[in-house]
Amino acid sequence: MTTTALTAAAKTQAGARSALRRAPRGRTGRAWVWAAAGVAVLVLIPVAALLWQAVQGSEGLWSHLWAHVLLPALGQSLILLGGVGVVVIALGTSLAWLVARHDFPGRRILDWALLLPLAVPSYIIAFVYLDLMHPLGPVQDTLRAILGYASPRDFRLPDIRSMPGAIGLLGLVLYPYVYLPVRAMFAMQAAGLLEAGRMLGCSRRALFWRLALPLARPAIAVGASLALMEALNDIGASEFLGVRTLTVSVYSTWVTRSDLPGAAQIALVMLVVVAGLVALERLGRRRQRFAGGAQRLRPVTPLRLHGLRGWLAFGLGALPVLLGFGVPLAWLISESVTRIGTAGISAQLRTETLNTLLLSAGATIAVLTGGALVAFAARLRPGAVTAGIGRLASLGYAMPGTVIALGVLVPVAGLDRLIDTGARALFDAGPGLLLLGSGIALGYAYFVRFLAISIGGIESGFSQIPRSLDHAARCLGHGPGASFRRLHLPLTRPALAAAALLVFVDSMKELSATLLLRPVGVETLATHLYGEAARGTYEEGAVAALAIVAAGIAPVIALARLGRRKSTMVG
């Protein structure tokens, strides 16, 4: 999504770029820049706190931690990331090729349906498949019935609680990150180019390997790096499946060893891995200009697949949708129906739903406000300063939730104590833990984590507005505030809505930071599910999971629509 938005933005802005350099200087919009800088500082505070924690030293345990915790965890994380990388690239690219370059029955449906697994968070797919694939679950039950085995002691499949299990399941829900930009890239590649390839004697297969694929490499890199950040951030799936990743180690070092500095040190190592992924992404985006923006020619006519081959193509394309979305959804629905049928929906679950909605709504408002400040400052005063602010403020999207939680806890708890002590001194009564207790601390973590979504979304929305309109507004005597209110805000409403939807749903799904920072006595749908999976009970978890997945479908559909509008624009 980022890729297509960016490419489109680059195109419409190509002409405006020279105007950009002539943007007004002087004092205009300074306040906005300061406000944006404030937003960036908010994002940097947890990072600073993390560094501070990390240098506190770990009571001489560092060498132990390094040798027996960090290194194995780093190894496991790298294997996981490597495996997930291979799966998402293979799946995402081949599906994109199938859908973008072929025509077969059901292609139009697959085109968007292939995005649906995005609606299933990794900890939910793990939760579902743990039960489904257990020797006592329906899959192996059926298999035994067919093969004529009476007991799981006589025949069973390999345990899903393993590294390959984790790689496969994460791959199933993360491949759309690659599929989406690569499909757009394939769809944009000009027919002329490929025809030239044909004339030079390339077979269709060679066209893919020697032309289309290398040209799509930037999109693959961007998509894969996003998918891998998600994989690194995952806490539920890895833990349920017995994979000791860095995230799991940060968590366990914090909670079972009570070693915050040690956890912070592991978190720093995670940030190094993240930096690698960010570098990969930036590299991808940099090359993308050459690959994507070059020409706007006739798009390729898809190859028509007839008869059996057509249906085979549909079957192959539908398989990931089925496994990554259809099966989990069907299982969750059937479990929820049984559950609600026998026991109804508990008051507890209703409260948890309300908590989840309130937290997500609050976070969405904060994130959009912050994003608008940063994006508009960059619009008003383009240049190195605002670009830097934008980049710093977007840091959080790459930071795993556990790491952010670690960084948020210490300063916020300190501030809480300060407020309380101050209030006690002044009024003889303190508010207690204002920030931790009200969920503001958790909202802050969401803010840091998801700010990039709104900055990116709003910036690309702004980029659709010709700069001449800004100038016209200035000429008519509107200050930055007025033009923001009367011009930019109304014109970017679709981008704002899309960003709001994404942030809202991502907050709903968020697990790793929520686990550590949720206020006193508050459970969200995600933490409820985690609790059940962690202690091996399957009670209302399916209902909670179903609610999360159902909410997650909306942005995926919006995303699919956006994609379609884009492709009609291009075509």
Place this chain on the structure above:
Amino acid sequence: MTISLRSLILSTALLVPGVAAAAELNLYTSREPGLVAPLLEAFTEETGVTVNTVFLKDGLAERVQAEGASSPADVLMAVDAGNMNDFVEMGLTQPITSKAVLAAVPTALHGPDDQWVALSMRARVVYAAKDLDISSITYEDLADPKWKGKLCIRSGQHPYNTALFAAYLAHHGAEATETWLAGMKDNLARTPGGGDRDGAKDILGGICDIAVANSYYVGKMRTNEKDPQQKEWGEAIKVLLPTFEDGGTHVNISGAAIAKHAPNHAEAVKLLEFLTSDDAQKLYAEANFEYPVKAGADLSPIVASFGDLKIDSLPLSEVVAGRKQVSNMVDKVGFNN
């Protein structure tokens, strides 16, 4: 809020003003909500004190510490003597002075300076497949190569396990413990993880033959109406009460402490008095399938069927001291990897 007739009469009789309406208590607990809920309901019923429960699976101590003097926590409840001692070491507790509480709990189950008391006990037992030809086992046996690929256990860093491993350390010393852990690791049927119930589930699923788990889960599974599948897991296993070769069965405790800055101190004491009363101890035994700490309280029939529990004689405080050391050993032998 509904007030039972009994508590109304009680409060009127004792002329305690305002008990019914305003009395509140904040409980921070790392115990499973399902285990504590019946007890708290009974407490509220009896005393009219509303309990706000904060369930924190992990990071409870850090949370209270971060909250400092403004923490709303009144009572801290956790499982595992080590976790309870952590509270004390971090300065989050205050001594319990209630005579009723201290008298109800045997002195051996008090924390240092009466900073906490145990409320119930659980044994770390072995679940074995029902048809398995075995009637007794020692903890030492768990590393015997004859169990290769047949043992299930949850994370080696889980407090239930580190306490058991620490007890092994206290019995046999560091070198033997490391060898034992490595031997157990070689016997694992799957990577350590999940909960103790997964042990029973995986035995039924044919993944393993034996599993290390806590005693009370058996009752929890066999009587589970919410999730009837668990009954099958519970019925698929028999319980062996393992012993150390030179000792008894390892038990751990669930305990409670009064938070240092408890804003509702009186209610906190009341809760502790309730939890150590005959009624609550009976609930621990009947609803939670734990071993009561109070002498003379009956066991649930399911728990009684495991046989006579011979509690290991090592004092818990000594056991707990080795926890960090075994936790490092768990990392070192790559137990969880």
